[in-house]
Amino acid sequence: MTQKKIAVIGAGAMGLVCAYDLLKAGHKVDVFEQEDRAGGMSASFDFDGLNIERFYHFVCGPDYPLFNLLKELSIYDRLKWTETKMGFFYNGKLYKWGNPLFLLSFPEADLLSKLRYGLHLFLASKRTKWRDLDKVKAIDWIKKFVGSKAYDVFWEPLFRLKFYEYSDNISAAWIWTRIKRVALSRKNIFTERMGYIKGGSATLFHALTANIAEKGGKIYFNNMVRKINIRNGRVSGIELKGGQFKAYDFVISTIPLPYVADIADDLPGKISEKLRKINNVGVVCVILKLKSKLTENFWLNINDSSIAIPGMIEYSNLNPLKEQILYVPFYLHKDHPKYRQTDKAFIDEVLSYAKRVNPEFSEDWVLGQKVHRYACAQPVCPPEYLKMLPALKTEVNGLYIADTSYYYPEDRSISESVRLGREIAESIVKES
Ligand SMILES: Cc1cc2nc3c(=O)[nH]c(=O)nc-3n(C[C@H](O)[C@H](O)[C@H](O)COP(=O)(O)OP(=O)(O)OC[C@H]3O[C@@H](n4cnc5c(N)ncnc54)[C@H](O)[C@@H]3O)c2cc1C
Numbered sequence: 001m002t003q004k005k006i007a008v009i010g011a012g013a014m015g016l017v018c019a020y021d022l023l024k025a026g027h028k029v030d031v032f033e034q035e036d037r038a039g040g041m042s043a044s045f046d047f048d049g050l051n052i053e054r055f056y057h058f059v060c061g062p063d064y065p066l067f068n069l070l071k072e073l074s075i076y077d078r079l080k081w082t083e084t085k086m087g088f089f090y091n092g093k094l095y096k097w098g099n100p101l102f103l104l105s106f107p108e109a110d111l112l113s114k115l116r117y118g119l120h121l122f123l124a125s126k127r128t129k130w131r132d133l134d135k136v137k138a139i140d141w142i143k144k145f146v147g148s149k150a151y152d153v154f155w156e157p158l159f160r161l162k163f164y165e166y167s168d169n170i171s172a173a174w175i176w177t178r179i180k181r182v183a184l185s186r187k188n189i190f191t192e193r194m195g196y197i198k199g200g201s202a203t204l205f206h207a208l209t210a211n212i213a214e215k216g217g218k219i220y221f222n223n224m225v226r227k228i229n230i231r232n233g234r235v236s237g238i239e240l241k242g243g244q245f246k247a248y249d250f251v252i253s254t255i256p257l258p259y260v261a262d263i264a265d266d267l268p269g270k271i272s273e274k275l276r277k278i279n280n281v282g283v284v285c286v287i288l289k290l291k292s293k294l295t296e297n298f299w300l301n302i303n304d305s306s307i308a309i310p311g312m313i314e315y316s317n318l319n320p321l322k323e324q325i326l327y328v329p330f331y332l333h334k335d336h337p338k339y340r341q342t343d344k345a346f347i348d349e350v351l352s353y354a355k356r357v358n359p360e361f362s363e364d365w366v367l368g369q370k371v372h373r374y375a376c377a378q379p380v381c382p383p384e385y386l387k388m389l390p391a392l393k394t395e396v397n398g399l400y401i402a403d404t405s406y407y408y409p410e411d412r413s414i415s416e417s418v419r420l421g422r423e424i425a426e427s428i429v430k431e432s
Pocket of ligand 1: 009010011012013014015032033034035038039040041042055056057058059223224225226254255256259263283285329374377378403404412413414415417
């Protein structure tokens with residue numbers, strides 16, 4: 001192996017894991033991050049003395065790449081598991097949810113619809129192959145099995161309030177992996193079990209950044225990459241926001257794909273064309289610190305005509321904290337007019353929803369409030385999504401591009417970021 005000079009763009013989970021493995025293999029690695037901290041989507045912030053993720057994060061039973069990394073970094077003991085509860089707020093009433101008995105006793109759907117819904121989830125959790133689902137639209141797949149009535153009660157808001165105009169063209173394979181990941185996390189069919197990292201994702205990022213520094217890697221925070229330079233079919237380096245050019249043998253971009261076309265304007269036309277066709281939804285996430293529990297649930301599914309979100313996440317019912325933490329995500333395309341609403345408008349909306357879910361809730365329960373936004377929070381994955389993506393190892397020598405899209409058919413998760421970050425590092429090690 002000859003030692004190479006490598007730039008990684010983005011200090012999220014994928015970029016840091018990739019840098020860590022490349023350093024272990026003996027390469028010289030610099031990481032460039034536009035923000036002042038590591039973590040990207042899973043970064044944390046100081047919530048009036050509580051260090052916590054900007055967006056909710058939980059761990060599932062099949063997240064093996066993450067488990068292996070935690071072991072390697074000697075922080076596996078920070079992984080904790082909780083038997084969590086789920087709720088369903090349907091037309092003004094809160095129901096217990098998440099096991100077959102609760103489903104059967106739910107009064108707002110007929111028995112056949114409930115059986116079809118439950119059986120669909122059960123069979124999806126047992127399925128192992130996804131190629132045939134890759135050609136199918138998720139709504140068609142679900143409706144065909146559960147029927148329109150069950151779809152309207154149990155599924156419709158999730159699609160409408162997360163994917164809006166894209167709802168009709170989401171891949172069934174992608175929805176299937178979401179069902180399966182959560183289902184395989186269960187202790188048994190009656191008990192849901194979810195994991196979290198003590199100290200949050202920050203625990204992982206502290207360990208990763210410390211290991212990177214120890215191995216001689218450098219992370220340049222507050223350093224936005226403005227351009228990826230390409231010369232004669234080969235990557236030559238990067239240009240920073242201030243105009244400084246730095247030469248590299250390899251450049252790995254882990255930033256959201258829609259931004260890559262803007263900073264790599266010398267890419268071959270067909271790659272840029274593909275990149276510009278990738279759609280993402282953004283997220284505006286309200287986080288409240290409360291003095292009492294809103295509900296007993298970790299996850300609350302919602303189907304209620306007066307509530308414009310498909311769910312709320314009461315994180316402290318998974319990870320017990322001194323105060324209650326409630327995340328309320330609004331998934332919106334960044335060009336949706338609502339995305340530009342003020343933080344206060346989002347908070348006021350959430351307060352009215354909290355009151356509807358728990359009539360005892362009052363604003364004096366709120367000890368802290370904050371709103372975070374991420375413009376590319378979730379790639380929109382239509383059927384046969386992989387065909388839409390340019391190759392991860394691009395035809396430009398030395399240039400790799402990846403974001404959460406490449407987890408397909410898996411949904412975004414820290415564990416998938418770890419897996420892919422490691423795969424990219426391995427591919428470069430083989431090349432050099
Ligand atoms: C609302 C929400 C909830 C989630 N819930 C979970 C969950 O429960 N469990 C789970 O496992 N995962 C969850 N995820 C997914 C998880 O956070 C992601 O899969 C993971 O963090 C992605 O890491 P990444 O490194 O691939 O990308 P990112 O985190 O997006 O990292 C990309 C980095 O690139 C930086 N960047 C962008 N442009 C530039 C530039 N020009 N120059 C320099 N730097 C740049 C960004 O600032 C960012 O730090 C959730 C994500 C969101 C948004």
